Amino acid sequence: MKSMENIKVDREYIEIYPVNWQNITQKMVDQIFSARSFDFIKEISLYVHIPFCPAICPFCKFNIAGYEPLIYQKYLNALKKEISLFKNHPDLQNRIVTAIYFGGGTGSMLTSKEVYEILDKIHDVFSISNKVEITMECHPNTVNSKKFRDYKKVGVNRVSLGIQSFQDENLRNIERNHTAQQNINLLLEALKTGFNCVAMDLMYRLPSQTLENLKFDLYKIKELSPDGVSTYSLEPEATPLESKTSKIPSDKIDKEMFYFIGDFFESIGYRRFMQPDFSKPGKECKYVLNAWRAPQQLMIGLGAGAHSQYFGGYVWANVYPVKSYIDALEQEYFPGVMGVKVSLDELKSKYMVLGARAFSIEKEGFKKGFGENISDKFNSEIKSLIKLGWMKEENNYYKITREGLYYIDNISKVFYSWANKGKGQPWLKGLYNFTPKKFYKITRGKII
């Protein structure tokens, strides 16, 4: 086995595949709005991006904007217009929406009335499962017990709280302007509200953080007992936080923390269902599983900079700047700016690239969907991963081993097709600053 010490861990965080994108053209827009994706995929997820935040964190790499009341209102109107664009799309036939996710930015900038109005619009366009999971990402400074109750009344049944740490010093070091006590109170309030699932974010590898310091947060989680925890290793590189601190724990400590967290959660009855998500059994996030677990379901990303995954046969990203997004929708243009058509071969790679993040890749699902064996299609890739000790074969699955868990992005990239090798995720293509010369209208062409 090759020595793990010599392998550089890839920290890209793969969310979308394929990535050999190009500028959207009129022809691509026509295809997106007239093509149907492969029939064996039955479910749709909707991601709704709310880019506004109460304060901007110095480590943030998301598509965000400061709050301005007028822009905010225009944005919500644009969002509803974008939802309407999908009415009667051929990809909606015989498919239902099983997960809706309000993320950001800060989903919880929305009032319950605004959530109700957006959901109303969604109901007008899509068929919604009566078991749909509706998640709201909440920043601690934007929610309280009343708002939790109001969210529940309008249909939100899962909340994900941006807690990050239960120690004031840690929160100060990453310039989060909420306190440890506030985090504890909010988590308890959310649990009391009666959502189906209350999840939280935990950050580690924080400036000056030791394993002992991390243990304090983990024991606090054990005591408070949320249903799910998403764990993020701080990545200050290329963010304003990078110049403010030289005290980020080394890769060696990061790896130690990574395995400690996994062992800890397993010891208290949580299950790792995706990298980086843990939950109590039965409390896994449907939206996350739809997006990553093979076979991945269809996904439409709504809002500025949102990404759609394999809908109308394409992956694409909407324009990032909030004002450009509003302008495009006000003039009834499609806000997508870059993307690529997903060929059948790329769909097979996607099954593996994203599926690896959920640790178990089902052989039978691949055979059913594509009519061939995974072991025939990806023979050399699988062999190389087994040789590295990162993957193993177990009955109907290829599974990521304990050693492989830390190298999940390295593993995903083994399955990139030649056209995608060496290419970064879309946000590395400078999409944050990219405003196209032209947007395109949707013309509903004949089925392709």
Ligand code: SF4
């Ligand atoms: S609240 Fe979240 S999305 Fe907003 S700036 Fe902070 S990290 Fe970024």
